[in-house]
Amino acid sequence: MYNLSDSEIRNTCKERLESLEYWLRRLIDVQLSDAYGDFFNYSDEKGNRIIKNKIIESLESRIIKEPQRYSRKVDAILLDDEIDIICNPKLYNDHFKGALEMAFPDGPNVARTFLKRLVDPRNRLAHANPISQRQSEQVVCYTNDVIESIKEFYRKQNMSEDYNVPLILKLIDSYGNVYHRDQFGNVHDGGIIKNLSNESQFDLRPGDTLSLEIEVDPSFSPEEYDISWASAKGFSHDVPNGQKAVINITEKQVGKRFDVQCRVTSKKQWHRMSLGADDFLIYYIRVLPPL
Numbered sequence: 368m369y370n371l372s373d374s375e376i377r378n379t380c381k382e383r384l385e386s387l388e389y390w391l392r393r394l395i396d397v398q399l400s401d402a403y404g405d406f407f408n409y410s411d412e413k414g415n416r417i418i419k420n421k422i423i424e425s426l427e428s429r430i431i432k433e434p435q436r437y438s439r440k441v442d443a444i445l446l447d448d449e450i451d452i453i454c455n456p457k458l459y460n461d462h463f464k465g466a467l468e469m470a471f472p473d474g475p476n477v478a479r480t481f482l483k484r485l486v487d488p489r490n491r492l493a494h495a496n497p498i499s500q501r502q503s504e505q506v507v508c509y510t511n512d513v514i515e516s517i518k519e520f521y522r523k524q525n526m527s528e529d530y531n532v533p534l535i536l537k538l539i540d541s542y543g544n545v546y547h548r549d550q551f552g553n554v555h556d557g558g559i560i561k562n563l564s565n566e567s568q569f570d571l572r573p574g575d576t577l578s579l580e581i582e583v584d585p586s587f588s589p590e591e592y593d594i595s596w597a598s599a600k601g602f603s604h605d606v607p608n609g610q611k612a613v614i615n616i617t618e619k620q621v622g623k624r625f626d627v628q629c630r631v632t633s634k635k636q637w638h639r640m641s642l643g644a645d646d647f648l649i650y651y652i653r654v655l656p657p658l
Contacts, residue, residue, distance in 0.1 A: 376503050377492060383510040384446070384489045390517050391449040396441045398462040407440050417458065422448045438545045446482075446489055454479035470516035481509055521586035532633050532645035533592045535559065537582040540650070542569060551648075556640050558647030564624045565653075571616050571625070573657045579650060580611040583631055592633045592645070599626050616654055625654045 371379070399406035399417070407423060410416050416423070426443035429436075437443040444452070453463050459475035471478040488502040498506075525531045538546045538561065551559035563569045571577060583592065596602075596612040603617040614620075614627065630644040639645045 373497075377498070380488060380498065380503050380506040381492050383506055384485065384492065387485070387510040387513060388446050388449065390514050391446070391453060392441055392444055394463065394466055394517055395444065395449060395452055398466070399458075402462060418452060422451060435543060438550070439547065442545075447486055450479060450482045450486070454482065466517045466520035467513065468516070469519055470512040482513070485509055518586050521584070525584075525586060530639040530645075532635075532639045533583045533587040533631055534646045535581050535629070535631060535648050536584055538648065538650070539580045539582075541576065541578040554649055555642065555647055558640065558649065560649045560651075562624075562651040563653075564651040567653075569652055571620075571652060571654045573616055573618050573621065573654070575616045577614045577616060577627070577652065578611065579614075579627060579629070581629055581631075581648065582610070583646075587633075592631055595630050595632070597628045597630070599628075618657065620654045621656050623653055624651045626651055 403409040403417065407418055408416075409418075422444070425445075425448065426440060429443040429445075430440065453459060453467070454475045456475050459467075459478070464474075467478060471481070484505055488498045488506050490496075491498050491502075534548065536548050538544075538551075540546075546561055548559065551561055554560040579596075581594065583589075583594070593608060594610060595608050596606045598620075600620050600622065603615055603619050606612050606614060612627065612629070616625075627650045629648040629650075630642075631646040632638065632644045640647060
């Protein structure tokens with residue numbers, strides 16, 4: 368860290384903290400949804416909510432202020448809330464211990480102590496304030512420990528699946544829409560679909576640019592699979608393989624339903640889907656004629 372510039376340290380710490388927030392949010396969503404369904408509104412037999420009213424009120428306030436930013440309630444949970452939820456002794460032991468015991472073998476109290484040390488640098492970085500060298504070291508070390516612990520938990524879970532393959536978990540388009548896997552329809556033999564062709568606010572015309580970026584289950588290394596993009600109408604230029612596609616719209620794409628297809632194909636000899644891929648996304652949007 369001593370060899371990095373201040374801006375490099377700050378950017379590294381921001382990226383690590385954002386990644387940590389994502390992984391903790393995913394852990395909360397998956398574990399509690401499986402156990403309780405709508406865990407934000409779930410109450411036990413005594414009428415006690417498993418998520419504190421204070422947290423619910425805070426995230427609902429954020430959603431009201433920025434409805435376009437948060438497509439789901441869970442996305443409005445911030446680091447302070449994540450720590451309170453995960454380090455609740457009962458929730459930790461019932462739902463999070465398996466994912467975090469590699470990082471925190473001594474339980475929720477120790478987890479809270481170390482995770483809370485990240486709140487101050489996180490807030491400082493969010494408001495363009497300086498952090499100390501020691502805080503930057505803690506950010507990198509602690510976030511890496513937690514993320515690796517969660518990744519290992521998901522690796523073990525994946526190994527128990529009938530088909531242990533990389534799946535698309537999220538799509539972000541150039542309109543700022545964020546879609547998670549449970550917000551897609553089903554297509555083909557295990558693929559997903561998002562159809563915006565009937566929503567006029569997303570119409571395109573020749574000369575526009577459409578970008579789509581996917582997120583693949585990060586418990587798989589990017590070296591384990593390939594990502595490719597295609598369309599039945601074709602593209603007017605090369606769209607390189609990779610996580611993000613940037614598509615220049617021309618008259619070639621005009622039509623009621625312009626399709627963009629994304630395939631994720633592992634480097635194994637076998638594949639989950641009959642079309643020779645392991646996951647498949649199709650995104651439809653309408654392209655109007657030129658004015």
